[in-house]
Amino acid sequence: MQRFRRMRSLQKFVAVYSSVFNHFNQDRSLSKRDHFKQNRTAALAEWRGLCAA
Template sequence: MKINGKRHYLWRAVDHEGEVLESFVTKTHDKKAALKFLKNAMHKHGRSVVFVTDLLRCYGAALKEIGAVYRQETGRWLNTGAENAHLPFRRRERARLRVRRMRSLQKFAAVHASVYNHFNQERHLYSRENFKLKRRCSGLVASALFRVSSR
């Protein structure tokens, strides 16, 4: 993402169900930033059995320093969950709804992740009737939340 014309990097930890666990914004995309992100994510969510990453070398270097390089999996289409989690940010960037400060991007990423995790219905897993019921319930929750917050 670009903030005031300078490149910043969004790191995201996504579990096997597609739920966003952690999001982190850094100015660099190197071993130090990867190590900080991994340590932070592991501290909050525990050690993972498998780390699925793309082929960027900083991931391997950071996992090697932690001692979990044997848990890293890289391969075609394995990283799809994390890539799909980036789509709202890419859409926002393309629409020129730029972020002015790194702190506001971090806040947006955290809020977006929690809202997405709550309202994502995973409709491919349910029958149509159950999906409609769950969607209606989450809509009622959202309307109640927005009514309370607007007062």
């Protein structure tokens, strides 16, 4: 956390990072491979759609 000089910039980073991490973080051990890959592909497609807009 030494990279952040201001607490506000750290808070902004954590807010964005946590939403992105939660969007892509899916526990691999809790699902079958096919289902995991489908969810991962859907999340990536949604993310690309959001970034393109």
